[in-house]
Amino acid sequence: MALTRPNGRTSLFDRLPATPARLFWQRVAETSDSVALREKALGIWRSFTWADYGESVRLAAHAMADAGVGRGDVISVLSENRPEWMYCDIAAISIGAIGNGIYTTSAPPQVAYVLRDSRTRIVFVEDEEQLDKVLEVRADCPDLLRVVVIDPTGLREFDDPMVETFAAFLERGAALRAADPDFVDSEVAKGRPDDTAILIYTSGTTGRPKAAMITNDNLIFQIGTSPTVAMLNPRDEILSFLPLCHIAERNFALFFPIAHGNVVNFAESPETLFGNLRELSPTAVFAPPRLWEKMYSTVTLTVKDAPPFQRWAYGRALAIGNAVAASEERGEKPGLLAGLFERLFARPVLYNVRAALGLNRIQHALTGAAPVAPDLIRWFRALGIRLREGYGLTESVGLVTMMPPGQTVPGSCGTPPDGIELRLSERGEVLVRGRNVFRGYLNKPKQTAEALDADGWLHTGDVGELGSDGHLRITDRLKDVIITEGGKNITPSEIENRLKFSPFIADAVVFGDRRKYLTCLVMIDYDNVAKFAQDNRVPFTNYGSLCKAPEVDKLIDGEIRRVNAGLSRVEQIKNYRLIDIELTAEDEELTPTMKLKRTLIGRKYAHMIDAMY
Numbered sequence: 001m002a003l004t005r006p007n008g009r010t011s012l013f014d015r016l017p018a019t020p021a022r023l024f025w026q027r028v029a030e031t032s033d034s035v036a037l038r039e040k041a042l043g044i045w046r047s048f049t050w051a052d053y054g055e056s057v058r059l060a061a062h063a064m065a066d067a068g069v070g071r072g073d074v075i076s077v078l079s080e081n082r083p084e085w086m087y088c089d090i091a092a093i094s095i096g097a098i099g100n101g102i103y104t105t106s107a108p109p110q111v112a113y114v115l116r117d118s119r120t121r122i123v124f125v126e127d128e129e130q131l132d133k134v135l136e137v138r139a140d141c142p143d144l145l146r147v148v149v150i151d152p153t154g155l156r157e158f159d160d161p162m163v164e165t166f167a168a169f170l171e172r173g174a175a176l177r178a179a180d181p182d183f184v185d186s187e188v189a190k191g192r193p194d195d196t197a198i199l200i201y202t203s204g205t206t207g208r209p210k211a212a213m214i215t216n217d218n219l220i221f222q223i224g225t226s227p228t229v230a231m232l233n234p235r236d237e238i239l240s241f242l243p244l245c246h247i248a249e250r251n252f253a254l255f256f257p258i259a260h261g262n263v264v265n266f267a268e269s270p271e272t273l274f275g276n277l278r279e280l281s282p283t284a285v286f287a288p289p290r291l292w293e294k295m296y297s298t299v300t301l302t303v304k305d306a307p308p309f310q311r312w313a314y315g316r317a318l319a320i321g322n323a324v325a326a327s328e329e330r331g332e333k334p335g336l337l338a339g340l341f342e343r344l345f346a347r348p349v350l351y352n353v354r355a356a357l358g359l360n361r362i363q364h365a366l367t368g369a370a371p372v373a374p375d376l377i378r379w380f381r382a383l384g385i386r387l388r389e390g391y392g393l394t395e396s397v398g399l400v401t402m403m404p405p406g407q408t409v410p411g412s413c414g415t416p417p418d419g420i421e422l423r424l425s426e427r428g429e430v431l432v433r434g435r436n437v438f439r440g441y442l443n444k445p446k447q448t449a450e451a452l453d454a455d456g457w458l459h460t461g462d463v464g465e466l467g468s469d470g471h472l473r474i475t476d477r478l479k480d481v482i483i484t485e486g487g488k489n490i491t492p493s494e495i496e497n498r499l500k501f502s503p504f505i506a507d508a509v510v511f512g513d514r515r516k517y518l519t520c521l522v523m524i525d526y527d528n529v530a531k532f533a534q535d536n537r538v539p540f541t542n543y544g545s546l547c548k549a550p551e552v553d554k555l556i557d558g559e560i561r562r563v564n565a566g567l568s569r570v571e572q573i574k575n576y577r578l579i580d581i582e583l584t585a586e587d588e589e590l591t592p593t594m595k596l597k598r599t600l601i602g603r604k605y606a607h608m609i610d611a612m613y
Contacts, residue, residue, distance in 0.1 A: 016224055019191040019216040021094040023223065024258050028054035031261050037083045039266045040276075048083055050261075056083070059173030060091035061184045066176050067122055068145050071096030071190075074118045074199065078102040078111065078134070079126035081240045081266050084150045084166055086254055088124050089244075093197045093216070095187040097121075100199040100211070101245030104130060110209075112137035117443060118199055118211060119143040124166065127151045131163070138162070193217035199442060200247045200394050211442035214247075218397040219255055221435035225417040226256045231364060231405050232284060234261040239282040241267035248369055251398045252286045277358030284364040289372040289500070290507075292365075292387060295357050296379055297503030297528050302356075305535075317349035321382030328381075328408060350383050359385060366390060366402075371474060373497035374410030381408050389413050391474055395438045395451060395458055400430075401472045412471040422472065423457075429478055430464040431457040463491070480598055482513045488570045490518065495563070495571060502559040503528045509601050510573070511609050517574040519612040521605055522556055526582055529555070547580040575612040579605065 391413035403414035440448035492510035
């Protein structure tokens with residue numbers, strides 16, 4: 001297991017078992033009475049110890065085997081994050097099966113595709129809504145043996161021989177354990193490093209989702225890097241809210257805590273996320289840039305409406321924090337006076353801001369999954385929070401690089417840990433090699449050959465720059481680089497990040513390939529723009545009408561002009577349009593991690609884009 005230094009920091013592992021399943025059962029044996037998971041039910045947080053965790057996993061593993069799940073078979077979970085999600089995943093890999101997740105926003109045809117492609121044997125669904133999706137398509141899923149419902153509310157009168165409740169599933173597992181108590185332990189011992197442990201389906205921005213096959217050794221390697229990149233220690237508490245179908249959340253909220261013994265708290269829902277943050281004040285948070293951007297915009301607009309003295313105190317404290325951060329960014333120590341002001345004035349004032357966000361105990365603030373604006377990194381550093389950016393992808397099993405602890409280099413994704421090789425192709429594409437690189441795509445040898453070359457290099461499709469200090473800077477997706485009519489190469493994500501730093505812009509997509517100039521589609525931040533409208537007596541009834549208000553158009557025009565002022569002439573946005581529909585993760589234009597699908601946006605809104613030229 002992990003070694004712990006006197007200060008509580010977890011050191012590099014001197015030795016890890018060959019599979020995550022073995023690591024899990026070691027954790028259960030060593031810290032059985034410690035709290036592992038928490039979820040809120042009927043307004044009360046319920047705790048589950050590692051012994052509870054292990055008991056549920058063991059029963060689920062027995063029941064899976066009894067239902068016909070064998071080594072190499074796939075089980076899928078169609079649910080929001082909750083303890084049962086983890087029980088099923090660990091139970092599957094404990095008996096040599098493969099764990100898979102399906103996004104709850106998936107429509108029935110998408111659910112059918114994943115179930116068929118993965119040849120899923122058992123699917124665990126959260127509730128009646130998700131059950132209905134599976135029942136609608138089960139005739140098209142010949143490998144499906146059973147559907148297990150975690151929350152059977154509303155299904156009291158429902159009777160189907162293929163469907164059972166999760167409680168009944170575990171009860172059957174208890175009876176089977178009594179007959180063969182050593183079954184799970186013997187199956188865990190059979191696990192090999194090169195066995196496929198989990199599948200992660202890509203978001204499918206350019207076609208049907210592909211299932212990345214991730215091995216036990218891939219996961220063990222990433223777990224082994226976690227002490228140096230995430231710096232988690234046993235006292236850290238995590239808030240889990242990103243979909244566990246995503247590799248970053250699977251690592252951060254499931255596999256890393258197994259190694260370090262962290263407590264994982266499940267957010268009640270996306271709507272209660274900020275309330276849960278304030279309630280729990282977790283010490284470790286991993287989130288995509290959109291969440292951190294939302295925090296920035298919330299504070300910015302709240303301060304704008306605060307009493308004069310509070311505005312002055314915040315502005316002065318932030319200025320001091322910015323000065324200290326700027327010194328560190330230049331590699332210098334802050335001056336004696338600046339350091340004194342920060343400790344005695346800025347920190348106490350800004351503590352209240354951090355507390356309002358639920359970040360007053362934060363030790364590990366991590367971001368990734370999409371590019372982040374350097375100014376956002378600087379704002380959090382001024383606030384006293386070192387927001388560290390990382391880079392990775394599904395096919396690299398998550399992490400490729402991470403900003404080292406204690407460093408702040410806005411615009412950089414950091415450096416790779418030991419064991420990961422990194423280089424750039426002649427076109428500037430980021431290539432990765434190491435034990436973190438996935439096995440390939442399930443049922444897709446052609447796409448696998450395109451992603452992995454003969455020398456084992458993973459072609460990421462991202463364009464980047466490598467500094468002399470080894471820091472990686474991602475500029476854009478290779479396929480997204482814009483070449484204007486005049487032959488200028490533009491990386492749109494850098495411009496989009498500057499636009500999204502505005503509290504009034506939730507997202508933006510820049511266009512201009514083979515065109516005379518750049519244009520942009522903008523998605524407004526509804527909450528902040530609605531407040532602007534109310535403060536300025538602008539009438540509106542919904543999102544669409546808000547986008548049509550002349551005052552809102554003028555507001556966004558001002559934000560774009562502000563960004564243009566810091567760009568070269570060829571990079572400036574010459575025209576824009578507002579997307580008048582509020583998009584959510586359930587809409588096809590957004591991935592489950594809330595990234596706009598550029599190709600789909602360009603195709604769906606082609607008429608709006610063409611009109612700008």
